[in-house]
Amino acid sequence: MLIAVGLGPGDPELLTIKAARLLREAEAVFVPGEMAYNLVEPYRSDAVTLDFPMTSDESYIEACMEENAKRIAPYAMKGTAIFGIIGDPNFFSTFSRLTAILKRDHPEIECETVPGISSITAFASVAGVPISRSFSVSDGSDPDVSITLKVRHPKQAAERLRGEGYSEFILVERMFMEGMAVFSGNELPDESSYFSILYARK
Structure with a gap:
């Protein structure tokens, strides 16, 4: 099984109790970079940092996704592997692309997510702006x-x-x-x- 765990907006103390428990119990923990590693280190110092490039080169991104899936798969097939990701794994994250490759190549691997505090909700706290009416969130593209x-x-x-x-x-x-x-x-x-x-x- 592979579980994507939300690590919150950047403070190790803002991980959920469930996230901390899963990080401690998993057979292996993977993270997409130094910032994510720093968030999980208080709970799991042996986390493996994977390369997820910030680039518009789709062929290179796909090649890295393929390589990362190959590294994660053996652990996810024999036990529980954790992929720790900043924010929430279902909001603007790389996890959906990673799971698409895993499901294609290893359909027997079950994939789940554990929510984390997203930047959307954390922003209101840092900025001191309570949100009590409807609002929109966008990455600049047309909403669907x-x-x-x-x-x-x-x-x-x-x-x-x-x-x-x-x-x-x-x-x-x-x-x-x-x-x-x-x-x-x-x-x-x-x-x-x-x-x-x-x-x-x-």
Whole structure:
């Protein structure tokens, strides 16, 4: 198994308790650079630093991804390997590209993620700006994902979003709480808990 663990925004004390435990228990820990290594070092000093180049050369990036996947695979096949990544592994990270190669070459390897404090939420704390209304996040490209909080009528919300060009929907209700449920596609319920998040993608 390979687990991508979010390391937070840059402070070793902002790792979650679960992240610290997994780092200590794993057979092997890999990180994408010196900054990530410095974050995991208090918990796992034998972490292996891999090369993930910051370049626009797609062929070179792909070659590095292939090499990194080959190094991680043996550990992920026989036990639990951790890939520690700054921020959250599901937000603007290299993990999705890495797992695509692993799933292609080693479909038997299970891949999971453990969330970390992202730069989006950490920014509000550092800047001292509470966010209490809707906001948008962008890397400069045109958005193709919408995330809506507190969705009490998910079917109705999905129909509205379909009119805006969205076609893929996932609802998570009571995330990490008792009674957590995940709905997708045409299975969206008419009503849901206050603690619900609707993901939509064009």
